[in-house]
Amino acid sequence: MISLPLVYTILALLAYTTSFCYVVAHFMEKSEPNRWLVSLSVVLGLMLHASVLYHDMLTPMGIHYDVFNVVSFTSGLMLLLSVLFSTYRPVLGLILIAIPVAATGLILGFTLSQPKLSITASSLGLDLHIILSLSAYTVLFMAAIHAVLLWFQNRELKKKNKKRVWVNLLPSLQTMESLLFDLLMTGFVILTIALGFGFFTIDNFFAQHLAHKTVFSLMSWWVYAVLLVGHYAFGWRGQKAIRFTLIGFALLALGFIGSKFVLEMILNS
Structure with missing residues (x-):
């Protein structure tokens, strides 16, 4: 049976890939991508990314700070901050770095986090x-x-x-x-x-x-x-x-x- 976090992970990766390809295509053509369209697609991916983290990190005992969950969290936050900074400075191209980092962090967090580690309240x-x-x-x-x-x-x-x-x-x-x-x-x-x-x-x-x-x-x-x-x-x-x-x-x-x-x-x- 396919779990909900797996569905969220796949959809988030799809949103990240779409955003990345769209920005790359415009850079190859030396044209300016639509900032709002890029931001909307990335934010959708981040919301799905956050849903996966919510499932993996929040437990009845407290927050699960597994090293791979931490990598997933920080990579997603990095992408979010890149989008925020791009709203007032012309640095949209830097999102080309942040998107693959966030996608990699999401994959590592979903596949390698260790739920059996003890969690201290x-x-x-x-x-x-x-x-x-x-x-x-x-x-x-x-x-x-x-x-x-x-x-x-x-x-x-x-x-x-x-x-x-x-x-x-x-x-x-x-x-x-x-x-x-x-x-x-x-x-x-x-x-x-x-x-x-x-x-x-x-x-x-x-x-x-x-x-x-x-x-x-x-x-x-x-x-x-x-x-x-x-x-x-x-x-x-x-x-x-x-x-x-x-x-x-x-x-x-x-x-x-x-x-x-x-x-x-x-x-x-």
Whole structure:
């Protein structure tokens, strides 16, 4: 018997594929796709994606933070934020990256999540801390991808290549840098709130495999804080902004995804 989550997954993948092919076709023809049509199709896919997550993550005992459910959640949130940012900046082409990421996350979450793992009941404050942390991770992951694209764009401009793939595909350098700092500021604010919730809702922040997460998260927060102060006070941009963005995300990923993968997949904890 075909389950309802499987039907939702198939329909969501169909909506994502349709959106992706539509945008690619217009980019190949060098014409502007209908933004509202793209957004409507993507949002439909996201609603179906959310229905799958609702079934997989919400249990009578609490929220099931399996590593693959987390990947599915963050990839869907990444696509949602890409759509929101595209409403006020000309960056619709970046959805071409976010759609495959969301589709891959959905497939991984649906097929590989482990419902037999024990679920510990948690408080509302702790759930808010975790969801905000995941949201901050998603936004800052988008900023890291954006920084890599900026690096490719800068490289082509400096070397004066005749075939400028990234320069032609992406928005202007100024628009890309503006969006990078939009993402960094949004992610930094959410990360700050998430850490605040953590300190007030977790009894022992340096116990239960949380010490390394705390240290790496605080180091990442400090890197982003220095970068944002440097940008708005001293005009930091370009390669310096790219380096700080990637270092900050590497620290965050090392503390969050790395430790969660080791605990669940290797130690089965």
